[in-house]
Amino acid sequence: MTRSDLAAAFDDGPALVSYVVAGDPTPAATAEYIDALVDGGTDVIELGLPFSEPVAEGTTIQNAIKRALDAGMTPDAYLDLVARIDADVPVVCMTYYNLLFQYGDRAGPAAFVSAAAEAGVSGFVVPDLPVDESGPLREACRAHGLDLVFVVAPTTTADRRERMLDLTTGFVYVQGRVGTTGAREEVSAATPDALAALQHTDIPKAVGFGVSSGEQAREITASGADGVIVGSAYVDTVADGVADDDPPSVVADRLRDLAAELKAGAARGVPEPEHK
Amino acid sequence: MSTNTDDTTRTDGTFGDYGGQYVPEVLMPAVEELTDAYERYVLDNEDGFVDDFRQRIRSFGGRPTPLTHAPTLSQRHGVDVYLKREDLLHGGAHKLNNALGQVLLAKYMGKDRIVAETGAGQHGTATAMACAALEMPCEIYMGRTDVNRQRPNVFRMRLHDADVNPVTVGSGTLKEAINETMRDWATNVADTHYVIGSVVGPHPFPSMVRDFQAIISEELRAQSREQLGELPAAVIACAGGGSNTMGAFGAFVGSASLPGAPAGTHEPAPDVDLLAVEAGGSRLGVDDDAGYAPNSASLSTGTEGVLHGARTKLLQTETGQIVESHSVSAGLDYAGVGPELAHLVDTGRITPTNVDDDAALAAFHRLSRDEGVIPALETSHAVAALDQYDGDGPVVVNVSGRGDKDLDTVIEASAANDIDAAPDMEVFEQ
Numbered sequence: 001m002t003r004s005d006l007a008a009a010f011d012d013g014p015a016l017v018s019y020v021v022a023g024d025p026t027p028a029a030t031a032e033y034i035d036a037l038v039d040g041g042t043d044v045i046e047l048g049l050p051f052s053e054p055v056a057e058g059t060t061i062q063n064a065i066k067r068a069l070d071a072g073m074t075p076d077a078y079l080d081l082v083a084r085i086d087a088d089v090p091v092v093c094m095t096y097y098n099l100l101f102q103y104g105d106r107a108g109p110a111a112f113v114s115a116a117a118e119a120g121v122s123g124f125v126v127p128d129l130p131v132d133e134s135g136p137l138r139e140a141c142r143a144h145g146l147d148l149v150f151v152v153a154p155t156t157t158a159d160r161r162e163r164m165l166d167l168t169t170g171f172v173y174v175q176g177r178v179g180t181t182g183a184r185e186e187v188s189a190a191t192p193d194a195l196a197a198l199q200h201t202d203i204p205k206a207v208g209f210g211v212s213s214g215e216q217a218r219e220i221t222a223s224g225a226d227g228v229i230v231g232s233a234y235v236d237t238v239a240d241g242v243a244d245d246d247p248p249s250v251v252a253d254r255l256r257d258l259a260a261e262l263k264a265g266a267a268r269g270v271p272e273p274e275h276k
Numbered sequence: 277m278s279t280n281t282d283d284t285t286r287t288d289g290t291f292g293d294y295g296g297q298y299v300p301e302v303l304m305p306a307v308e309e310l311t312d313a314y315e316r317y318v319l320d321n322e323d324g325f326v327d328d329f330r331q332r333i334r335s336f337g338g339r340p341t342p343l344t345h346a347p348t349l350s351q352r353h354g355v356d357v358y359l360k361r362e363d364l365l366h367g368g369a370h371k372l373n374n375a376l377g378q379v380l381l382a383k384y385m386g387k388d389r390i391v392a393e394t395g396a397g398q399h400g401t402a403t404a405m406a407c408a409a410l411e412m413p414c415e416i417y418m419g420r421t422d423v424n425r426q427r428p429n430v431f432r433m434r435l436h437d438a439d440v441n442p443v444t445v446g447s448g449t450l451k452e453a454i455n456e457t458m459r460d461w462a463t464n465v466a467d468t469h470y471v472i473g474s475v476v477g478p479h480p481f482p483s484m485v486r487d488f489q490a491i492i493s494e495e496l497r498a499q500s501r502e503q504l505g506e507l508p509a510a511v512i513a514c515a516g517g518g519s520n521t522m523g524a525f526g527a528f529v530g531s532a533s534l535p536g537a538p539a540g541t542h543e544p545a546p547d548v549d550l551l552a553v554e555a556g557g558s559r560l561g562v563d564d565d566a567g568y569a570p571n572s573a574s575l576s577t578g579t580e581g582v583l584h585g586a587r588t589k590l591l592q593t594e595t596g597q598i599v600e601s602h603s604v605s606a607g608l609d610y611a612g613v614g615p616e617l618a619h620l621v622d623t624g625r626i627t628p629t630n631v632d633d634d635a636a637l638a639a640f641h642r643l644s645r646d647e648g649v650i651p652a653l654e655t656s657h658a659v660a661a662l663d664q665y666d667g668d669g670p671v672v673v674n675v676s677g678r679g680d681k682d683l684d685t686v687i688e689a690s691a692a693n694d695i696d697a698a699p700d701m702e703v704f705e706q
Contacts, residue, residue, distance in 0.1 A: 052567070052597040053451065053583060055458045056300045062445055069567075074595050097298055098582040102596030106579065128582070130304045133296050153302035155465055160304065178302055179463035 005090040006170030010204035014221040014266040015043035019231030021064040023073030029248040036252035038087035040259025049095035056127035058182030060232040079119040090122035097129045113140035123147030154190040171204040183232040184210035192223040214265025221269030289479020294615035297478040314480040321535040337366045343499040348646035356670040369677030370520045371402035377488035379406040382469035390414045392471040393457040395450030396606030397429025399473030404438035414438040417457045420448035474517025475614030478585030489523025490532030494541045509669020510549035514658040516608035518617045520676035553661040555603030556630035572601040574613045576628035588615040604633040605653035635660040641697035652677035
């Protein structure tokens with residue numbers, strides 16, 4: 001199997017995976033934010049397709065999803081947005097299973113995966129779809145050459161972890177702490193243990209949940225991660241911009257700076273440039 | 277008809293196409309641990325768990341609840357109508373069957389904290405009662421809107437020393453309360469058990485909640501044989517999430533399993549018609565643009581999808597966003613329904629129907645006036661559905677709960693909607 005775009009994004013040192021919610025607060029603003037995040041050093045864009053019942057999200061992303069839905073974001077508008085992205089980085093679609101299930105024929109994920117592949121999506125992260133229920137989505141992803149990224153949690157047992165490592169493609173999403181998404185000050189003590197348990201795999205390992213600063217990014221890559229995933233810290237920045245009525249370009253500048261800080265922090269965690 | 281007619285069958289948590297375990301990975305180990313505990317303690321009665329449960333639901337809960345003949349209702353409908361009196365269970369609703377069972381199970385599992393969601397507050401109060409009785413710390417999540425309109429239940433939970441956390445996100449009702457409870461569980465998963473309030477959620481919840489609630493239909497079968505000399509021709513129950521529904525139907529379907537049941541009370545009884553009555557609200561249908569359904573009729577009008585851990589029938593938009601539902605009865609106001617019910621509707625074993633707000637209000641007043649029983653507004657939907665019953669054998673209506681909690685709503689809505697059957701209250705207005 002040839003290496004996917006997603007896996008290749010981790011080849012040149014620690015990767016920065018940056019998450020924003022599509023359509024928060026408008027599709028045009030999201031497009032501008034994505035350009036800024038890539039400018040700041042983002043290697044993978046994780047673009048949230050908003051669902052009304054986001055059980056894995058903390059308050060920050062719940063509110064962003066509400067803003068995006070209130071502004072009219074839909075799966076079709078999402079795919080249009082993805083198709084318009086110029087930046088040369090892979091885009092991972094992060095959403096909940098019901099939206100994939102309902103698209104097109106309303107009978108499973110195949111129709112959405114096909115449309116997503118067409119629009120330029122490289123893979124999926126679906127937080128309410130554990131590996132146990134992932135058969136139909138895996139099959140659809142395989143048919144279209146897309147990756148399906150599984151989340152390894154701090155509670156994940158050894159046998160579940162090995163099952164996921166067998167099936168995950170692109171990278172493995174290491175959930176850095178129990179609970180929901182949301183920016184935190186500290187790196188969870190669970191993170192080094194989680195990474196140690198994944199040492200035996202060649203699949204790139206990216207840590208998410210709670211990462212918000214360059215210093216945290218440094219700690220995480222120093223613990224052996226191949227990348228960091230940041231979401232709520234960006235979304236907080238977007239929310240502040242909405243609250244203060246700042247123009248999207250101003251918000252985009254802040255996002256670029258934050259991405260640059262995170263990327264530099266992640267790079268600092270690795271003693272020398274690493275070439276796999 | 278059912279896929280699980282054998283009591284000893286270990287299900288994989290699917291009912292035809294429905295069910296499953298659609299939850300974040302962080303919860304999956306807890307879900308697997310719970311599945312194992314369900315199979316050992318509930319299905320196999322390990323350590324005498326089910327004996328313990330049966331003893332406590334009698335001595336603390338007040339089981340068995342009676343099966344009461346309703347003479348005036350019988351005359352009105354031209355068939356013998358009986359009422360299964362879950363309104364007389366401790367707490368005033370069937371909810372305690374499940375809450376006591378799950379809190380006790382959590383104790384057997386060595387968990388030391390309980391969380392639960394509640395809509396109208398009935399499941400929250402039942403869980404708080406069970407936790408007080410079994411000395412378990414308890415936190416309840418309840419939508420802000422529901423906190424405001426169900427104050428007495430908030431006080432009841434507080435009296436039992438439960439913490440009540442208002443949920444402000446979204447419309448502040450049951451759906452958001454479930455989301456927030458799942459988030460708490462995902463954060464405190466090692467020591468916490470989530471007592472889900474209906475036959476919804478990931479496996480094993482739909483099966484386990486059904487089994488605890490099926491003590492209703494187990495009793496009902498024994499009482500029918502004794503009092504009617506035969507099984508009823510039909511059982512009618514309201515359906516929101518569906519816990520009283522599966523409780524009233526479970527033993528007849530044959531899928532429920534609770535060790536220690538009297539012989540023959542859990543064998544499939546395909547000749548008994550089962551009618552699940554949903555909230556038709558003010559009208560049927562989904563308003564796609566507004567993301568709103570003026571009803572809660574997911575079983576009779578919904579489409580297949582995935583919500584709160586299971587594949588089931590849902591009220592959703594064309595693109596798959598879950599809509600806000602509506603019913604005059606807060607306990608039926610939910611956009612999803614238990615996956616086993618969805619399956620049993622597809623196989624034809626259960627007949628789904630719905631009753632609108634006004635018909636439920638009228639039935640509320642009829643039962644109060646004619647039979648001396650004030651039913652919950654949820655139950656009132658099942659009573660109203662007697663009008664749709666065209667069989668001639670005896671019928672049992674499951675009185676899922678008592679209506680004291682609904683008096684404010686009923687008086688207000690009866691005046692606003694001009695319900696003929698309502699008593700004149702005007703003279704008491706200031």
